[in-house]
Amino acid sequence: MRKRPEDLRSHRWFGVDDLRAFGHRSRTKQMGFASEDYAGKPVIAIVNTWSDLNPCHAHFRQRAEDVKRGVWQAGGFPLEAPAISLGETFMKPTTMLYRNLLAMETEELLRSNPVDGVVLLGGCDKTVPAMLMGATSMNLPAIFVPAGPMLRGHWRGQTLGSGSDVWKFWAEKRAGAIDDCTWRELEDGIARSYGTCMTMGTASTMAAAAEALGMTLPGASSIPAADSAHPRMAAAAGRRIVDLVWDDVTPKAIMTAEAFDNAVTATMAIGGSTNAVVHLIAMARRAGVALDLDRFDALSRRTPVIGDIRPSGRFLMEDFYYAGGLRGLLARLRDLLHLECMTVGGQTLGHGLDEAVVSNDEVIRVRTNPASVEGGVAVLRGNLAPHGAVIKQTAATPSLLVHTGPAVVFADYNDLSARIDDPDLPVTADSVLVLQHAGPLGGPGMPEWGMLPIPKKLLQAGVRDMVRVSDARMSGTAYGTCVLHVAPESFVGGPLAFVRDGDLIELNVSERRLTLQVSDAELAARREGWTAPAVQYPRGYGKLHAEHVLQADQGCDFDFLQAGEEIPEPEIH
Numbered sequence: 001m002r003k004r005p006e007d008l009r010s011h012r013w014f015g016v017d018d019l020r021a022f023g024h025r026s027r028t029k030q031m032g033f034a035s036e037d038y039a040g041k042p043v044i045a046i047v048n049t050w051s052d053l054n055p056c057h058a059h060f061r062q063r064a065e066d067v068k069r070g071v072w073q074a075g076g077f078p079l080e081a082p083a084i085s086l087g088e089t090f091m092k093p094t095t096m097l098y099r100n101l102l103a104m105e106t107e108e109l110l111r112s113n114p115v116d117g118v119v120l121l122g123g124c125d126k127t128v129p130a131m132l133m134g135a136t137s138m139n140l141p142a143i144f145v146p147a148g149p150m151l152r153g154h155w156r157g158q159t160l161g162s163g164s165d166v167w168k169f170w171a172e173k174r175a176g177a178i179d180d181c182t183w184r185e186l187e188d189g190i191a192r193s194y195g196t197c198m199t200m201g202t203a204s205t206m207a208a209a210a211e212a213l214g215m216t217l218p219g220a221s222s223i224p225a226a227d228s229a230h231p232r233m234a235a236a237a238g239r240r241i242v243d244l245v246w247d248d249v250t251p252k253a254i255m256t257a258e259a260f261d262n263a264v265t266a267t268m269a270i271g272g273s274t275n276a277v278v279h280l281i282a283m284a285r286r287a288g289v290a291l292d293l294d295r296f297d298a299l300s301r302r303t304p305v306i307g308d309i310r311p312s313g314r315f316l317m318e319d320f321y322y323a324g325g326l327r328g329l330l331a332r333l334r335d336l337l338h339l340e341c342m343t344v345g346g347q348t349l350g351h352g353l354d355e356a357v358v359s360n361d362e363v364i365r366v367r368t369n370p371a372s373v374e375g376g377v378a379v380l381r382g383n384l385a386p387h388g389a390v391i392k393q394t395a396a397t398p399s400l401l402v403h404t405g406p407a408v409v410f411a412d413y414n415d416l417s418a419r420i421d422d423p424d425l426p427v428t429a430d431s432v433l434v435l436q437h438a439g440p441l442g443g444p445g446m447p448e449w450g451m452l453p454i455p456k457k458l459l460q461a462g463v464r465d466m467v468r469v470s471d472a473r474m475s476g477t478a479y480g481t482c483v484l485h486v487a488p489e490s491f492v493g494g495p496l497a498f499v500r501d502g503d504l505i506e507l508n509v510s511e512r513r514l515t516l517q518v519s520d521a522e523l524a525a526r527r528e529g530w531t532a533p534a535v536q537y538p539r540g541y542g543k544l545h546a547e548h549v550l551q552a553d554q555g556c557d558f559d560f561l562q563a564g565e566e567i568p569e570p571e572i573h
Helices: 019-030 059-072 095-110 129-137 163-176 181-190 202-213 231-249 259-270 275-286 293-302 316-325 325-331 413-419 458-460 520-528 540-548
Strands: 044-050 077-082 118-124 142-145 151-154 158-160 377-382 385-392 402-410 432-435 465-472 480-485 506-509 515-516
Touching: 044 059, 044 095, 044 231, 059 077, 059 118, 059 231, 095 129, 095 540, 118 129, 118 231, 118 520, 129 142, 129 202, 129 275, 142 202, 142 231, 151 181, 163 181, 163 458, 202 259, 202 275, 259 275, 259 293, 275 293, 275 377, 293 377, 293 385, 316 325, 402 413, 402 465, 402 480, 432 506, 465 506
Parallel strands: 044 077, 044 118, 118 142, 377 515, 402 432, 432 465, 465 480
Antiparallel strands: 151 158, 377 385, 385 480, 402 506, 506 515
């Protein structure tokens, strides 16, 4: 049954006849609104992560106005609320340290204010999971509006992809193959508009996952930020959220176990970011869904990669959108999806897929010609990662997917920076580079350090990839044979803490194994001599993070933020 005006949550603030409601109404009028603007109407929060420190969201001032237009059209009352903007390029040591802070802020913004529904404006990497985590915990009707990818980059007739080409050309610069003038030209040409990375980095991956999950309007995740379809989509989201409020459709009604299977399947089929593993686990736990690494691996084994997009493939997000976008890709995966899952659009995920058009079979491949017969991400286990690790197998060098080599160990990122280009570093192309203390606590925040740089002397010898192992994450735009998210992390005494130079490490992706060829007795002896490091933050949010963050295989959420008893509505006194 549709709600009546007196059933609205905001009615407790505006609709009753007492002193507090008088104050709420008079202060609303103080802002220039008349009672006709809000009386008996759903109050829609537009949680906006715009910031001058986040170029991916530079257009969100206007997109908030586009959403407002849609809310007004549908008979709602829109109110914009700013939230912390996690700008991937500027925040240090990593936006991942602050993902849970934005999740908490989103939840509490909604809980403490007269809000009936919410439109979430995000897109840059961690903003997607953070906002959806907070909205799920609050469980008010919600729609996510993704920022959209930026325009493709250009340089001397070449098409550039953000992140992926940065790493490629930086390696060439370190090898002495390009000069400073060329490097500056690349800097000028690689980021040409507002929007997120136009490769299949974490931003585009999480937007696609949000759509497959059912939390965006159909087709929303692939639209380039600068395309006129993007503001139209934002306005449509504003119109749609009003109906979601009247019908009381909440995130937990959308985000079921089957919907998360759809999100994981889509992520695997696009060769998506390894970061999606951590984020989707955290999002699922907010919804009370027990998603784990084994489920990721099972879905990966059955899902072909048919999105030929960098860094796993050849094309960029503009190409993907104009080839048919995520709707086109999902249409080719129908038998692998739970098509009956409902979406915030008011229809099932499968609705209209028969009419979805794919106009370029190179960008969105047919199932008989996949870029990979398995999904982009594989889950590894072994005595080096008893709780799991991940690798983006589609972005790795095939010849290194089965490899055994001696470890070259770096105690932390500062040690790595100080020694990686030392000409006397005892390293060969067969070595396995190991980075310790880069996990959720060790980083802190699990920074994107997992694509360890190739030593300069090896770059100069023509080496462009090596096996690398860490408890860090890596950018979704990155590539290479990088084993990531090793759990438990070294900072808490995971086996990675006890690797020594020269130890043999065996990687076998097809068998899903990551093995340290050291005896159990020797590992136990090393553990006996190990001293736990001190937490780096003595106070503030960093201390809260250190005391409550979970490990990578559990989603890195705070232990007290996962699904549990609902918090009572605030008293209005």
